[in-house]
Amino acid sequence: xxxHGFKCxxxxxxxxxxxxxxxxxxxxxxxxxxxxxxITRQVEFVSEVLKRPDGGKRKCIIDVVIAINGLPVVTAExxxxxxxxxxxxxxxxxxxxxxxxxxLFRFKERALVHFAVDPDEVWMTTELKGSNTFFLPxxxxxxxxxxxxxxxxxxxxxxxWDEVLAADSLLDILQRFMHLEVSERTVQTPSRRNSSR
Numbered sequence: 349x350x351x352h353g354f355k356c357x358x359x360x361x362x363x364x365x366x367x368x369x370x371x372x373x374x375x376x377x378x379x380x381x382x383x384x385x386x387i388t389r390q391v392e393f394v395s396e397v398l399k400r401p402d403g404g405k406r407k408c409i410i411d412v413v414i415a416i417n418g419l420p421v422v423t424a425e426x427x428x429x430x431x432x433x434x435x436x437x438x439x440x441x442x443x444x445x446x447x448x449x450x451x452l453f454r455f456k457e458r459a460l461v462h463f464a465v466d467p468d469e470v471w472m473t474t475e476l477k478g479s480n481t482f483f484l485p486x487x488x489x490x491x492x493x494x495x496x497x498x499x500x501x502x503x504x505x506x507x508x509w510d511e512v513l514a515a516d517s518l519l520d521i522l523q524r525f526m527h528l529e530v531s532e533r534t535v536q537t538p539s540r541r542n543s544s545r
Contacts, residue, residue, distance in 0.1 A: 366523040438464030448476035
């Protein structure tokens with residue numbers, strides 16, 4: 349829907365406009381410039397799935413939510429080694445304290461990617477599945493190994509904020525690179541005639 353919009357009563361409603369390939373269409377450039385990317389800290393919501401020990405609904409707080417024209421597309425849990433927490437703790441938090449059935453996290457319906465971030469490393473996933481959630485490293489690598497190279501005067505993970513999640517870059521990723529892989533397979537099942545023999 350971000351790419352193509354949706355139809356309602358015969359009208360197509362667009363949720364986002366992407367950068368035109370050339371500057372020859374000023375109307376397309378104006379629509380692209382009208383996109384509003386917002387970053388919101390400490391987003392609180394009530395989980396429809398997770399419960400408190402007394403059985404009531406549980407409040408959850410996400411450290412960062414990035415939205416395009418009001419539609420959340422990125423969540424991030426931020427950790428600080430000064431408090432004894434690293435990105436791996438954020439991964440665990442997504443697995444145990446967040447539920448993919450809550451609207452903000454629903455696969456293919458709301459946020460498209462979830463980042464676990466500390467000053468040194470970034471990990472990401474696209475689907476929360478409890479303890480089966482799979483995180484991939486989202487690091488640049490250092491000396492042919494894992495992690496990120498040191499950056500003078502900045503965090504090792506500054507590239508996430510300064511480059512990847514910058515407005516033009518994020519919109520370009522959503523337009524050109526993000527896709528859902530769907531695979532079909534045929535499963536052989538016994539037919540009724542064969543099973544009655």
